[in-house]
Amino acid sequence: MNLAGKKVTLHDMCLRDGMHPKQHQFSIDEMVNIATALDDASVPLIEVTHGDGLGGASVNYGFPAHSDEEYMRAVVGVVKNAKISALLLPGIGTVDHLRMAADCGVSTIRVATHCTEANVSRQHINLARDMKLDTVGFLMMAHMIEPEALLEQALLMESYGANCIYCTDSAGYMLPDDVTARVKLLRSKLQADTEIGFHGHHNMAMGVANSLAALEAGAVRIDGSAAGLGAGAGNTPLEVFAAVLDRMGADHGVDIFKLMDAAEDAVVPIMDEPIRLGRDALVLGYAGAYSSFLLFAKRAEAKYGVPSHKILLEMARRRTVGGQEDLIEDVAIELSRKKAL
Amino acid sequence: MTQKQRAAIIGPGNIGTDLLMKAMRSDWIEPVWMVGIEDSPGIQRAREMGLKVSTDGVDGLVPHVEEDQVRFAFDATSAYVHADNSNKLTAKGVTMIDLTPAAIGPYCIPPVNLGELLSAGVDDNVNMVTCGGQATIPLVAAVSRVQAVDYAEIVATVASASVGMGTRDNIDEFTRTTSSAIEKVGGSKKGKAIIIINPAEPPLIMRDTVHCLTEDEPQRDAIVESFRNMIAEVQKYVPGYQMLNEPIFDGKRVTISVQVEGLGDFLPKYSGNLDIMTAAALRTGEMIAQQRNSA
Numbered sequence: 001m002n003l004a005g006k007k008v009t010l011h012d013m014c015l016r017d018g019m020h021p022k023q024h025q026f027s028i029d030e031m032v033n034i035a036t037a038l039d040d041a042s043v044p045l046i047e048v049t050h051g052d053g054l055g056g057a058s059v060n061y062g063f064p065a066h067s068d069e070e071y072m073r074a075v076v077g078v079v080k081n082a083k084i085s086a087l088l089l090p091g092i093g094t095v096d097h098l099r100m101a102a103d104c105g106v107s108t109i110r111v112a113t114h115c116t117e118a119n120v121s122r123q124h125i126n127l128a129r130d131m132k133l134d135t136v137g138f139l140m141m142a143h144m145i146e147p148e149a150l151l152e153q154a155l156l157m158e159s160y161g162a163n164c165i166y167c168t169d170s171a172g173y174m175l176p177d178d179v180t181a182r183v184k185l186l187r188s189k190l191q192a193d194t195e196i197g198f199h200g201h202h203n204m205a206m207g208v209a210n211s212l213a214a215l216e217a218g219a220v221r222i223d224g225s226a227a228g229l230g231a232g233a234g235n236t237p238l239e240v241f242a243a244v245l246d247r248m249g250a251d252h253g254v255d256i257f258k259l260m261d262a263a264e265d266a267v268v269p270i271m272d273e274p275i276r277l278g279r280d281a282l283v284l285g286y287a288g289a290y291s292s293f294l295l296f297a298k299r300a301e302a303k304y305g306v307p308s309h310k311i312l313l314e315m316a317r318r319r320t321v322g323g324q325e326d327l328i329e330d331v332a333i334e335l336s337r338k339k340a341l
Numbered sequence: 342m343t344q345k346q347r348a349a350i351i352g353p354g355n356i357g358t359d360l361l362m363k364a365m366r367s368d369w370i371e372p373v374w375m376v377g378i379e380d381s382p383g384i385q386r387a388r389e390m391g392l393k394v395s396t397d398g399v400d401g402l403v404p405h406v407e408e409d410q411v412r413f414a415f416d417a418t419s420a421y422v423h424a425d426n427s428n429k430l431t432a433k434g435v436t437m438i439d440l441t442p443a444a445i446g447p448y449c450i451p452p453v454n455l456g457e458l459l460s461a462g463v464d465d466n467v468n469m470v471t472c473g474g475q476a477t478i479p480l481v482a483a484v485s486r487v488q489a490v491d492y493a494e495i496v497a498t499v500a501s502a503s504v505g506m507g508t509r510d511n512i513d514e515f516t517r518t519t520s521s522a523i524e525k526v527g528g529s530k531k532g533k534a535i536i537i538i539n540p541a542e543p544p545l546i547m548r549d550t551v552h553c554l555t556e557d558e559p560q561r562d563a564i565v566e567s568f569r570n571m572i573a574e575v576q577k578y579v580p581g582y583q584m585l586n587e588p589i590f591d592g593k594r595v596t597i598s599v600q601v602e603g604l605g606d607f608l609p610k611y612s613g614n615l616d617i618m619t620a621a622a623l624r625t626g627e628m629i630a631q632q633r634n635s636a
Contacts, residue, residue, distance in 0.1 A: 058533055059494050059552035059594060091536040094513040116540040117501060120512045319541035326496045326550035330598055333586045 001216055004249035009221045011045040012038050012238055014267055016087055017230035019051035020292045024064035028074045030270045037262035039079040041255045047085045048075045054086055055093035060326050076105035083107045090120045095127050102131055112138035114321045115145050118153035122160045129161030137162035140322050143173040143288055147185040154186050164195035170322055172203025172232055172285040176213035187218030197221035200236040203285025207236030208244055227263035232291030233281035239263040283309040287316035296325050300332035346630040347410050349374035349402055351426055352417035353383025359607035360415055360619040369627040373409055376402050399426045406433040413626050427466055437466040438622050442514045444468040448522045451624045452574035453482040459632050470522045471515050472614035473497035475621045476601050480551040481527030483571040484595055487563045489556040493529035498537045500544030503612035547601040547613035555593050578624040579617050
């Protein structure tokens with residue numbers, strides 16, 4: 001694979017996707033400290049939001065220690081070069097949240113929908129574009145549909161005004177060929193000035209390999225997370241990916257040793273649990289369930305005595321999509337009832 | 342034998358047609374007009390079912406209101422045209438039952454606040470909130486009738502095939518309107534609404550979860566009893582409204598999940614989200630008609 005000289009924008013997720021394993025309990029100091037370290041390592045783009053996007057504060061997904069606004073203002077205030085992005089899932093957050101984020105100084109808005117439901121994102125993408133924000137359409141659980149179907153949805157988001165479209169492997173299910181097929185088709189059919197991005201999860205340990213496949217197929221933005229801090233087995237570990245890119249001579253623009261320091265000295269110490277590819281995460285990736293279901297399944301296991309990986313398998317079997325956390329407790333109750341019979 | 346009260350349905354799409362099929366069975370409401378803007382399949386169906394039709398919007402109906410004794414108009418169009426429809430028809434003494442998100446009139450969740458609206462004399466225009474609101478606000482109210490609720494949150498999961506372009510184009514309206522009605526009608530101090538759209542095939546039946554955070558420790562027995570009574574009330578007009586598991590109590594959190602299966606009149610059974618709107622709208626018309634008859 002030849003990626004020599006290829007320009008890549010790395011986008012760090014640990015202050016958004018990493019909110020899931022932290023149960024949204026980052027302190028402001030922890031966030032500021034990590035953002036400062038990432039900025040110092042010249043990471044160009046850092047996402048800061050509730051794990052489930054703007055307005056995600058809820059019983060269903062978890063109440064954070066601080067509001068989206070407090071986190072975003074704190075981080076925007078300390079970074080020198082990095083730009084800050086926010087995630088928005090229509091159906092959870094609204095254009096009011098989007099305006100608030102822009103007011104905090106966020107410059108990239110990523111509007112996320114399930115991969116078949118892009119047409120709920122029109123009002124949010126329209127507004128972000130009208131506000132001259134860097135506007136990204138983020139198609140989640142992209143493994144669940146064929147590349148041609150993903151393209152249709154990408155074209156919708158592009159038509160609403162997104163200047164970048166993501167193929168998002170929310171379940172960490174994809175293998176490199178799956179990524180290649182999707183990204184290649186998007187690259188060949190979207191407008192030349194529309195960027196393509198890839199967001200991976202490491203549930204099958206494919207984070208780095210999939211991100212390389214995405215780059216080779218034409219993606220220019222890659223999400224990762226320092227020390228991998230993210231849902232499931234975490235995101236593509238950003239410092240690892242940057243080191244790989246460095247060896248391949250790609251133009252990644254970050255200081256890989258400072259990024260290693262950020263991961264080791266700022267992110268690892270604040271982890272509640274080490275991010276590792278355990279059985280639950282592997283089942284997420286193997287069967288194709290939404291990565292942030294993991295901790296909910298563990299809590300349901302503790303309460304109802306049903307193994308968490310069996311709950312996750314059932315969630316995948318029911319073809320659930322991101323956001324259906326409320327079903328997990330019900331599934332656990334049903335499985336425990338079956339066990340009792 | 343009391344005489345049925347006559348009604349017009351505005352908007353001959355899926356919702357309007359489903360409502361028509363339900364209204365044909367009503368003991369209190371008699372659908373006589375279907376109003377559209379062109380000779381659409383929905384207009385043709387209504388004509389075949391013996392209704393008079395307008396293909397000229399409400400302007401085609403207005404001159405006939407008195408002669409045909411139209412007392413109700415169910416508006417299943419859009420928020421943009423509802424205000425105009427409502428102005429023209431309420432001036433003629435027609436009661437508007439608004440299935441759009443326009444919300445000119447007060448929110449109406451039949452088993453929760455229709456009685457109050459009737460005793461307050463509100464009968465010119467009522468709004469049916471949202472599908473998620475109809476499915477969940479009765480359960481929020483079931484808790485707030487027992488004790489003070491600080492916060493209520495609803496999660497509506499619906500089949501992709503049951504979500505039309507109107508909702509998709511302005512999904513924020515669902516979120517905002519439902520949140521507001523959770524507070525105003527459900528009786529929670531703060532409300533939040535989430536909608537999840539799932540494209541699985543075969544389509545999933547509408548599922549709703551309601552989380553309430555009570556001010557003091559939840560009074561379990563009273564809340565469970567209140568849920569049962571409320572579910573029985575909703576089942577009077579949506580027989581496929583069912584609790585999925587026993588309510589969950591966890592500290593001050595009370596959680597209940599329900600499934601809403603439609604009757605499958607015109608809309609498929611999985612789209613309980615649409616069925617509960619048409620059923621609640623008809624129920625509202627019937628209760629107003631009943632009150633007029635007994636007055």
